Every structure is written in structure tokens, then in C-alpha cells.
Amino acid sequence: MSKNNFKPRKFEDHEIVDEDGKVVGHIRVKPSGVLWAPSNSRDWYGLSLEAFAAYMKENGKRQKK
Numbered sequence: 001m002s003k004n005n006f007k008p009r010k011f012e013d014h015e016i017v018d019e020d021g022k023v024v025g026h027i028r029v030k031p032s033g034v035l036w037a038p039s040n041s042r043d044w045y046g047l048s049l050e051a052f053a054a055y056m057k058e059n060g061k062r063q064k065k
Helices: 049-059
Strands: 012-017 023-030 033-038 045-048
Antiparallel strands (some): 012 023
16 A cells, blocks of 8 residues: 655745835745746746855855844
8 A cells, every 4th residue: 555745845936025015036945056036037047055155154144043
């Protein structure tokens, strides 16, 4: 007898909205990297996780968890 399982997601999408609630872009988080797309665009811009981590360490502001 086989067991049914849930298929894991391959990515997680999030909308970025401004203070007026207008969508300004999208973020897609994948196991291999992070992608960003401006609103009304079919093009995605991405970084590998290694490149994203290096960028954030160099340019990011330290935060508490």
C-alpha cells in the first residue's frame, strides 16, 4: 500500500508593495538563489545564494533576529 505525500515547493514568491499598496516588484526565493522582477516585467534578475550572501554581508545593515 503506497502512502500519499505533499510535493515540496520549488520556490516561494512574494510581492513588494509601496506605501500606497501599489506592487513595485516580486521576490522569488529558491534553494539555489534569489530572483527579483520589477512589476509588469517578464524578466527576472537573480543571484546565487553565495553571491547574495556576499552582497548582503558587504552592503546589508546588521539586524537582530
